[in-house]
Amino acid sequence: MANGTIAAVPQTAEVNFYNVRTKHKGILSWLLTIDHKRIGIMYLFAVVFFFLVAMTIGVFMRLEMLTPGETFMKPQTYNSLFTLHGVIMIFLFIIPAVPAVFGNFFLPIQLGAQDVQFPKLNLLSWYLYVIGAVLALTSLFSGGGIMDTGWTFYVPYSIRTTTNVSLSVFAAFVLGFATILTGLNFITTIHRLRCPGMTWFRMPLFAWALYATSWIQVLATPVIGITLILIILERAFGIGIFDPALGGDPLLYQHMFWIYSHPAVYIMILPAMGVVSEIIPTFSKKTIFGYVPIAISSLAIALVGYLVWGHHMFSSGISDTSRVIFSLLTFFVALPSGIKIFNWVATLYKGSIEVTAPMLYVLLFIFIFSIGGLTGLVLGALNTDLHLTDTYFVVAHFHYVMFGGMGIIFFAALHYWFPKMFGKMYNEKVAKTAAVWIGIGFNMLYFPMFIMGYLGMPRRYYDYLPEFQKYHVFATVGSWVLVSGIIIMYINLAIALKRGKKAPDNPWGGTTLEWKTSSPPIMENFKEIPTVTTGPYDHSITESQEVKK
């Protein structure tokens, strides 16, 4: 095998982690598990559930925007819906999706370890996630009604509104705690649990991406934690720290919020980039081009991404000097992302490309993410930003990088690792059809927003001028195409889960360690701790014993 050697063991001895005997039976064998694979699966179902909820809310929002004025809901409802859509998507889906689901499941396996460093802490993270989610849902049906501040909770409105901000914000705080503990767990796992021969530069790039992500999680999340606590204290006791009536400065709130929330977008995108770096070599049958630059650029993005938060505040009244510096740093952060895109495309070059469903999603990602990234530069430049700030252009950019980046790659990862996680194969043809639908629907939905934003359509507005209607109608129709694609995709996977063909251990000819164990993996991941002798994407050795499909 290319990547290392594992002593041969009789196949009969293997019982996968679903069927292994545990102390607790039935549902408790899941709820009290400390196995990273089971925790990953539990995250997966929670995350997909919340994605579908927030997606439905998004569909309703688009439906409301079909005509100017009231289509079928009141303005206050619309405000609550866009807040909910943002909060659920960001805190319950995008941030945990790739690290908590695929990171939990695959990081230890890719490192040749048997679990994360702190398995019990890992389970605690999952419970904190669930508690945060329950609190967020409770806040909808209690107190002064559904929060209407937008996901940014800007003061002073968030301390004045009578809606249930405190509980929602506390939910976000608890979710932040879950994120921190996961990050802490992953960093120590990567430092301590790499198998023999797995040097830093033999780690799969997904592990590198998670390493960079985890550092951001550990170093940025506490700042939002304290900021959110201050909002709660402000609402409860009127301490005055963010209240302009008492001498507080709302601008400081914005700084504090974005000191976390800008690095947070890299928490969202870096793991996705790691997945791309796994999928492309596998389906190009070629080692990755520029392994070291890709690994280091993850760290560079994490580092520079920490210093650019001010670009969210160009029109808030910060000084010209700081605006220029933040703008310059914003351009810098585009460089490491560019390096990655360049290396991925260079990996494809002269590769033996196989366009499977995961690969199709990845190609879609490169197309969409490039648009998203380049429009980010338009927003990062001071003069164009003043024209485009708080318009649909920002909304479009955000969805191109976040949904087009993280969301699409979540689908890619789901298809790439589905055979390994569940031991079943899905219908490839249907999966590809869904990917095409998603690609078309996505661009129909979000591209008109660039145009609308450029023409001056403000974000978060309930009503609009009649001349924008043609774009809104187009986008709304796009949302239907997109959603039908997503539904087809999930149904296809659900059918595969129920009666898919049994998956071989290595259906794609992957070279990283997760493909060297059974599908689904055994409880201990490997019968024997593997020893690694080469880099992660070495396709040079012919894998005669690999069963292709």
Next chain:
Amino acid sequence: MSYNSDSSVQEIQEVHIHRDDFGSKMGMWLFLFTEILLFGGLFILYAGYRFIYSEGFAAAATELDVLLGTINTVILLTSSLTVVLAIVALQKENKKLSLFFLWVTVICGLIFLVNKYFEWGAKFHHGVYPKGPALQNMSEGEVMYFGLYFVMTGLHGLHIVVGLIFIGYVMRQIQKDVITSSNFQKLENSGLYWHLVDIIWIFLFPLFYLIH
């Protein structure tokens, strides 16, 4: 987590409960980073508002009792010393002495909290609390000073309570011989946490009590 006594399953247990003191300490240090950043957010706000309202801050700072603050500082520093002594004592296999030093630490922590209670109580008595009557006649800077004072010392006090719970748990484990001279990482980790609480106070004390 324990599994069935089945021999093939027995392996799993060993897998999950491996001991790695270095890794455990590393996890603790990472956690301490997050704590520093949590307070770091507040220190940034303090710096920002001190810059805007330097006169108000100077005026409000004179209302704190420097003597009480100094006593509390000495108490906390002493407790940090006793935690270290407890670790050394355990390493030298003197369980009794180790527990004694941990008791001293806990008592120091409790005295600190009692002092804080009287300090806060006196402020409340004079109407100095968020939205309190005394704050109505103060400048914006003074209001901000007391807002930050209550939030920062309050959060710090909460950390003392958490630290005491950690130490209490560790003492129980020492009594039960779970934490021993060859397996004392939990004690060291709670010691690290206690030092962090101490260090944060070392910054809070001059910022609120000494700079006028």
